[in-house]
Amino acid sequence: xxxxxxxxxxxxxxxxxxxxxxxxxxxxxxxxxxxxxxxxxxxxxxxxxxxxxxxxxxxxxxxxxxxxxxxxxxxxxxxxxxxxxxxxxxxxxxxxxxxxxxxxxxxxxxxxxxxxxxxxxxxxxxxxxxxxxxxxxxxxxxxxxxxxxxxxxxxxxxxxxxxxxxxxxxxxxxxxxxxxxxxxxxxxxxxxxxxxxxxxxxxxxxxxxxxxxxxxxxxxxxxxxxxxxxxxxxxxxxxxxxxxxxxxxxxxxxxxxxxxxxxxxxxxxxxxxxxx
Amino acid sequence: xxxxxxxxxxxxxxxxxxxxxxxxxxxxxxxxxxxxxxxxxxxxxxxxxxxxxxxxxxxxxxxxxxxxxxxxxxxxxxxxxxxxxxxxxxxxxxxxxxxxxxxxxxxxxxxxxxxxxxxxxxxxxxxxxxxxxxxxxxxxxxxxxxxxxxxxxxxxxxxxxxxxxxxxxx
Numbered sequence: 001x002x003x004x005x006x007x008x009x010x011x012x013x014x015x016x017x018x019x020x021x022x023x024x025x026x027x028x029x030x031x032x033x034x035x036x037x038x039x040x041x042x043x044x045x046x047x048x049x050x051x052x053x054x055x056x057x058x059x060x061x062x063x064x065x066x067x068x069x070x071x072x073x074x075x076x077x078x079x080x081x082x083x084x085x086x087x088x089x090x091x092x093x094x095x096x097x098x099x100x101x102x103x104x105x106x107x108x109x110x111x112x113x114x115x116x117x118x119x120x121x122x123x124x125x126x127x128x129x130x131x132x133x134x135x136x137x138x139x140x141x142x143x144x145x146x147x148x149x150x151x152x153x154x155x156x157x158x159x160x161x162x163x164x165x166x167x168x169x170x171x172x173x174x175x176x177x178x179x180x181x182x183x184x185x186x187x188x189x190x191x192x193x194x195x196x197x198x199x200x201x202x203x204x205x206x207x208x209x210x211x212x213x214x215x216x217x218x219x220x221x222x223x224x225x226x227x228x229x230x231x232x233x234x235x236x237x238x239x240x241x242x243x244x245x246x247x248x249x250x251x252x253x254x255x256x257x258x259x260x261x262x263x264x265x266x267x268x269x270x271x272x273x274x275x276x
Numbered sequence: 277x278x279x280x281x282x283x284x285x286x287x288x289x290x291x292x293x294x295x296x297x298x299x300x301x302x303x304x305x306x307x308x309x310x311x312x313x314x315x316x317x318x319x320x321x322x323x324x325x326x327x328x329x330x331x332x333x334x335x336x337x338x339x340x341x342x343x344x345x346x347x348x349x350x351x352x353x354x355x356x357x358x359x360x361x362x363x364x365x366x367x368x369x370x371x372x373x374x375x376x377x378x379x380x381x382x383x384x385x386x387x388x389x390x391x392x393x394x395x396x397x398x399x400x401x402x403x404x405x406x407x408x409x410x411x412x413x414x415x416x417x418x419x420x421x422x423x424x425x426x427x428x429x430x431x432x433x434x435x436x437x438x439x440x441x442x443x444x445x446x
């Protein structure tokens with residue numbers, strides 16, 4: 001009986017790659033169409049430690065895209081974190097999966113401990129807040145997003161994958177987060193119904209996101225710099241580097257202050273807590 | 277509880293470039309990483325946001341050590357810790373590959389001057405780290421604790437390098 005993941009076919013990632021992956025810890029924030037794909041792929045590549053975070057339970061409208069979910073889950077109203085854990089453990093039983101049926105803002109102490117955060121959230125406001133958190137604790141964040149727009153009576157699918165690396169251009173630098181966009185989103189709060197979502201664009205974006213992760217953690221070549229932002233055109237079925245990239249500053253100016261690092265309130269009480 | 281020093285590869289590359297610049301008489305250069313602390317579920321994090329460099333004139337010509345900081349240099353470092361409210365991590369570079377080690381002089385001097393930063397920032401942890409070309413090792417003094425704890429180092433960039441992930445170097 002096979003009980004251990006055999007990673008022989010990915011040994012080109014380096015002599016230490018199996019150890020590095022086994023000792024790496026990633027958080028997946030949001031386990032819907034995108035996050036469930038990423039969880040499955042990270043299990044296959046041998047990631048050792050997962051922190052999976054989502055406050056929601058599966059609904060029948062999720063079944064068109066949530067990897068690993070079954071009709072039985074819909075009947076039972078299974079938590080999305082439980083589905084993710086089941087998928088991961090079915091591939092790699094030795095993976096350490098910490099699951100939190102909560103918003104990421106309720107588990108920030110655990111989120112500080114991860115090497116990389118995957119942001120698989122719906123709103124501009126949420127991805128902006130999550131990026132701010134990741135920058136504060138010097139954690140690379142990989143964000144994926146897709147959308148379906150109605151154009152002249154037809155539909156267009158688009159999306160993006162972004163690597164938000166501390167000190168490098170952020171979502172504001174890249175125009176993915178704007179004050180205007182946040183204000184419009186806030187004005188629409190509560191009014192929007194379910195956004196259109198389908199499985200194949202999520203799968204494409206999730207695969208690119210896992211590629212970003214592997215390039216950071218176990219790079220198989222070092223000559224080609226990974227573009228920070230890749231844009232997905234779901235109509236043409238292409239993924240290309242954003243044309244914004246040549247115009248970006250080398251380093252981010254939105255998160256460049258010492259005051260934006262670490263615990264906002266560090267007191268003698270914090271020290272006593274540390275020593276206890 | 278582990279202590280982890282995190283710095284971006286942008287900061288690290290600039291730091292190493294400056295540490296490798298020759299000095300008129302000092303055999304090596306030293307600097308201080310300006311850090312803000314954070315407490316995660318399992319670790320004390322020292323998050324580096326800048327470098328306090330020791331300027332040429334603040335080294336003392338002391339053949340018994342690779343680099344000795346004069347009174348003026350130490351005073352400036354203490355001033356930075358006080359005015360910017362930061363944890364200070366003394367850094368220097370051993371120019372070889374593989375896991376570095378503190379020399380006997382390093383260990384003796386670290387124990388003498390690192391706790392001095394508590395005179396200006398008593399509630400913050402302070403420390404010392406020595407880098408090699410592909411690894412690092414460190415010590416951290418936590419307020420209320422009489423002896424230093426070990427420090428792991430993570431360089432956040434593309435690629436990401438963490439001392440605890442592989443057995444030899446990052």
